[in-house]
Amino acid sequence: MGLLKPAIPFLLICLTLSRYGICQTPTRITLTEVDAPFSKVMDDLEEKTGVTYLGMTSLTQLGHPVSFSVKDATLKEVLDLCFKGQPFTYKLVDGAITILPLEAAANRTGIRGRVCDVNNGPLSRVTVQVKGDPATAVATDDNGEFRINTHDEEPILIFTSVNYETQEIREKRGKEMFVQLKERVNELSDVVVLNTGFQQVHRRTVTGSFDDINNELLNRRVGPNVLDRLDGVSSGVLFNTNIVSGTNPSTITIRGRSTIFSNPNPLVVVDNFPYSGDINNINPDDVENITILKDASSASIWGALSGNGVIVITTKKGKLNQKPRLIFNTSQTVGGKPDLYYLPILSSSDYINVEEYLFGKGYYTSNYFGPLHLAVTPVVNLLYQDSLGQIAPTQAQAEINALRTQDYRPGLGKYFYRPSLNSQFSLNLSGGSDHSLYFLSAGYDRDLSTLTRNEYDRVTINGNNTYFLLNDRLELNTDLAFTGSTTVNDNQGITGVTYPYAQVADAHGNPLAAAYGLNEPYIDSAGGGLLLDWHYRPLQELRNADNPTRLTDYRINFTARYTLWKDLDIRAYYQYGRGSSDNPNYMSQQTYYTRNLTNEFTQIIDGVASYVVPLGGILVENTASYTANNVRLQVNYADTLGRKGLLNVIGGAEVRDIEGENSSMQLFGYDPTQEIGVPVDYANFYPQYSNGSLAKIPYNDTKLSTSERYLSYYASGVYTYLARYMLSGTVRRDESNLFGVHENQKGVPLGALGLSWHLSKEPFYERSGTAKWLPFLKLRITDGYNGNVDRSVSAYTTANVNPVTNNFGSIDASIINPPNADLRWEKIHVLNFGVDFSTHNDRFGGTVEYYVKTGLDLIGESPVDPTIGVQSFTGNTANIRDHGVDLTFHASHTFGAFRWNSILLFTYVRDKITKYDQMQAAVDDYLTTGTINPLVGHPLYSVYALRWEGLDHVTGDPKGYLNGTGQMPGQVTENYNAILSSPDLSNLIYKGSLSPSYFGGWRNSVFWRQWGLSCNIVYKLGYVFRRPSIFYTYLFNGTSPGHPDYDRRWQNAGDEVHTNVPSQPIPNGSSNLPRDNFYEFSEVLVENGDLVRLQDVQLTYDVSRVEYPKLPLQQLRVYLYANNLGILWKANHAGIDPDFVGTPPTPRSLALGLKASF
């Protein structure tokens, strides 16, 4: 029967490790035992040799005391002595001792069976015992087979394994049974293999802070981006929302922020090397697992790149001696339209009231009659037609009243948005023989975004082969990955049209013009018919857009490993990566951009139009490419050191070179059928048709190449003593072209030291009562330095060519860096303490970590004597300090046929600037968004506010304070300019951080027969955000559609008692700006961001041939996945999702998927 056919079930990884790494068996043993209990002898052996034995205490307790004395004996010799005459025997499997019942003892009638994983791979070393009778315990063999003896007619069998979920099954005696075990999710077990990008390490030997995201957890989520799948499943990892551009933000932060201006993103490693392409090129279905390196010990092997943590992605490989297996996976995800009513705006009627008010004040006179002919909205147009007597007052009023009932959002929802649909297909074939492995995959993804006409297509192809040659001394691996994708970005939304009664289409779906650019009366008369249509119709723009980005990316890996001598091997890695993207944005003559530019440059002389910008379309094409070459040479060595120690070291050198090229070109009068343009005059100034000002045709042709080169040397080692004390050390030195050769010579090596203590393996611990309920306890401490890179600074005086030529047409340059001979890497000192523990059978367990990260020598701005010729100096002048706690707890339990497991993640992290030299001139520099102005003693992204004294009883103007001292708030004032431009920072109130101090998730899963249900609740606490409100200047000048707080504005004396919304001011140029700014930045608009969110729910149903022998395939999984389900609780009462302050929240989505294995 196929089920019992022998197979070697372990992964290549385990093979590698056991042969060349951690589970190393020393050659000779010297040991004397006199009448020692059997279990003690096994412990002594473990201490001496580092081999594990499968801890079936129930069976070994039956062992007889042992006496022997050996010198320089092999392990086998010693084991034979130990097991002689015992009521059980042993088997050496994969460097571990499996204790097996004697065949003779198995004569009693029992139950036979086989234990497999969900992919039907046999599972060895699973403990099987009859419930309530520990003496019956047996372990499965290499084929996953077991035989258990019992007197019960229908016993309950318990299947336990460190790596898999415990199962209890009732079975009749004499039967042959088949059991499938599910892998434990987010397991802290010893056996988990972690990948640092340089080597595979066993979790039990690590001293540092790692998190592993296994395949099951990775596939819990559905979607084309692999990194998105880390959201909410790893403690310390935060996906940032409400990113403010201009503040050097990162999408993902691991353990808080540790830089200011340098690279803020974690390093992403794909198969041994940092990935230079777009992470969207990686198909999640090709990923086996992800390891996250969080502290100095785990990450410092990456040296100057490790400062923000490292995410190591390992792609799938074949398995030894595995029959060809074909897996097909598909999913369809449907998402809703975004809620366009989420962002509050003024009602059309209110908006029109404001326009009428402004019209009465003559606010639009200069727009309407002025030389710039600026656009005015339809209502203002009607008001002018009325006042100029062009239409009857009653007609104007009727038309305006009709507009009062219109709303632009239904049209927007109908023509610009749709439900999203994401389709995913992947197929992979894998297998292996004794001497080779293969993995081939193909994937296709198609994503129709919620924005109509925007879509994303991706094809991925992967081929991975491994060969074992020369009697397994040589291992060769080749890996080829290709990605091709097309992103269509035709829908850019509507720009510049904010009035709420705008209509994008008429009843028949024909595009309608919106007020934008120039005003209606001018457009209608300008040019006397010689100009192109000058109207802006948003829907027409959408339909005419043609803006695709085509991307290809491939990656070739070549790895060779050669065993030189016993446990010394040498490895060579080479990775070649190349990616290119091409974004031709064709703006035909029908697009507003082209029509507007053509019109502005049209010269009409004596009734004849000449076109400086030729008729026809405009093509703007941006291309970018990169080529990455990575070479690494590494020596791995493992051996015993001393009599009770085990040493495992690696060392090597690495060269990396990433060359990039970007270019942009523009063709005018472009004819797409012939792909040809027309030459234009970029050099001379021409009067603009609408206002007569002189302008040149915009010149956008650019070319830029970049080069990033590294030369690195590294070494890393772990010394394990008595199998319970681990000492690790890592050192790495990087040199790079970013700083220049001279600086490299002064380079300081980065590195870390770590210690871990497997306390629960201490004899005194094992003897103590604690061992009963907490059999696993490990303490860790690490200390070291990570580094970070800033590509924008240099040790030399450097200059940049300015984007436009000077007034005289010459290319000119600006000095961007004065010389900085002392420039060096940013260093991040990380101190990490960790405790891992678990109760019996891993029912409950977890990890507690505390860390302190100190960013030293951070690149920051410092003011200098301006007489030097620069006002500020960018150098290693700033410091930041983060500290935090990462907690992960897991629990599992079985209730009859139900299995339940639960994972709770909790993170506390807070950063604080401890040194920063540059002080800004005024209070408002710390309030405005979009720039980084750190303040010592507060987080980098802080929210400050101005003290609020309510509204004036007479005018409804807001009142603030100036010149406060200490606890005294100072004098009440309505001089907003004085408040905002005050250099006295005591006027600022620190309200909190923009990023959460506490966050995490709580994931619960239940399994019942073939069904699995899992849901994830995430939370973020301890942060604040600024609530938008009415900003009169922007409402008046038409850049904002207003805010319904307008309805709650102060209107009459006494209103100040129940409202904080300032009165509507008299329009007066930009003079209301400080007043609006004061209100915007006041403390009354700062809200608490705390929230708890139901992130997602996953439902799975698994069937396999085991249960349904007629199934035409091995196994089938059907799954449903619902994402972005909604907020369960939030602290603010303003109806705002704090993760989405300025944009509608990501709509809910539902995925239906199917995964079949053949």
Added chain:
Amino acid sequence: MKLPSFIRTLILLLVAGLAVVGCRKAFLAQKPSSDLLVPNSLNVLQELLDNTQVMNISPALGEVSADNYFLLYTTWAALDTKESNAYIWAPDLYDGQGLVSDWDIPYQQVFYANTVLQGLAGIQPDSTDQAEWNMLEGWALFSRAFAFYNITQLFAEPYDSATTATDPGIPIRLTADINEKTTRATMQASYAQILSDLSMAEGLLPAAIPVNNLNRPSKLAVQALFARIYLSVGDYTDAGKYADTVLAADPALMDYNSPEISGVLPFLKNMPEIIYQSNFPQPGNGNILEGLIYPGCRVDSNLIASYDSNDLRRSAYYFQEGKTIDSFTIKGSYSGTIFPFSGLATDELYLIRAECYARAGNTGNAINDLNSLLMHRWKTGTFTGYPINNAPEALDTILVERRKELAFRGLRWSDLRRLNREGRDITLTRNLNGQTYSLLFPSDSSLYTLPIPPDVIQFSHIQQNPR
């Protein structure tokens, strides 16, 4: 057993490692980005000097403090602190705020010039690029001298030949080393440096004016600047001599009767009169001189009244907003933009030479120069020449015409410093919202030297000017 092969491989590795180290220097010397320029080639050095936004900007606080204009109260009240304080000659201009562009920009020019000079020192020119090398060195020296000179006119006391050895001058920085400490040189040393930079530049720069790149200096620009500087220190012999040298080579004057003068932007940036282009900073980013381009900035009515009705300069320079004489605003300038011109042009040299002639008692030549200029400024056929018979009368007329011709060119403050010291005791008055401010001479003479910005004092601890 296999030990030898293991050792062999190690040796191989070692050799490979050494090979890597060998080409390491070249590998790591690659520029990280093609748009990153290291100033070690003539090309890049020229591109630095061609940065007109840095190199062709003159400080404006002098013009802000001078008497060619007045501000409406609301405009004044909205100004940046240092500018509103400068307008009323407040003893403390800055209210403790640093980053004063009128100090920072000239020293930025000095830094650029020093960077270029340092870069040139590292380049061995061959016969083909010797001329370019010379031109760049002359250019950098000229720019440095111009910047230093502009600083002296604001932040050092008016030149007094009797006490130059002890009077504090300005910080003289001759390297681009940011670690070099700032100190104040003596007045004598400051001017000596300016004049020696110019002398060297004179020998290095080409004679011809680069008509299409007037941001670049020529030998004539050096000589014109010599004339301006000598005039400001009261060395009328040398000032006249240099003005004469320039005018002998380039006597061009523009006739304001040409039709474009009446347009919205009457002057182009490359008119024949212009020798070297420079202008006041663009407003914004804390730069001084926001006030001069606001509508609330009005030209002094006495100045307006001094233009004859046939004098075309009034309509070329100014725009009349209302009907009254106090409703004129600044319109065009030789910069070709709305930012007032502060460079060098031949009209200034005519006036310098005329003044020097008059001071030397050569009334005829003085009047001759003045008339040649004004013939080009009045409506054709209307200017008949000033009936002047003696040198003092000629000097007075020339000084009036100097102010009328060179208004808003950044020269008035310098002139006030100079003329007051020779006893002309010109009093400046401002009226703001009913309050009157006066700048009297000699009682307020210390206010003619602006205080050094507080951030400079804080970092360098150099001596502050008494106010």
